Amino acid sequence: MADLSGLKGIDGLVGACLVDSDSGLVLGKEGGGEFDLDTAAAGNTEVIRAKRKTMNALGIDGGIEDILITLDDQYHLIRLLKSNDAIFLYVVLDKNKGNLGMARMVLKKVESTLDLSI
Template sequence: MTKFNLEQLSDIAGFVGAALVDTDSGMALATAGGGSVDLEVAAAGNTEVMRAKRRVASQLNLDDTIEDILITLGKQYHLLRPLQSNEQLFLYVVLDRAKSNLAMARHELKAYESSLDFS
């Protein structure tokens, strides 16, 4: 796992795990936490979700970009956030639904993205 440090995302309320994912390969470039969630498997699977949504948006000729994709489970939130600074990558974050604040988590992910250095 590379120069990307996802550990600071563990400060998000309800944090379970996170991965920085390459959309082309489905590989996790960096991970943090995870618990019972296999972040490598989740990265690959959620790459398909991201590709499908982008394909549908293109077919609908939407003149817009995806800010994030939310998957709500009974006990967890799964957030997929394409990076504005590098469209080939997205952040995948798992939150404990009972302990998290979804609005704050989305805000913190946006702030985290601005701290990433791709040089």
């Protein structure tokens, strides 16, 4: 499993995971508690697939850096890895405690430290 402990430093972190978008399987987790990260990972895999399909239909070249979903009381941030866009980091933040800009900075830093070799 990948080390996601660096994500603990994000204020308002509810949970986070590293996900294989080909299968929807979780490769590593941090936090989560009662929040079902496995179900969220599988569902957000579908979000990525839908966005890629739409981009293709519109003839939009390039990749997805991140996707933000804002709920009443949470931010859900999906960040595809630059080194392998089949893998993404998924972070859930408490909207009242979290800072989206700082969360993005921490995600980039943690991404740069990930070792996905087997």
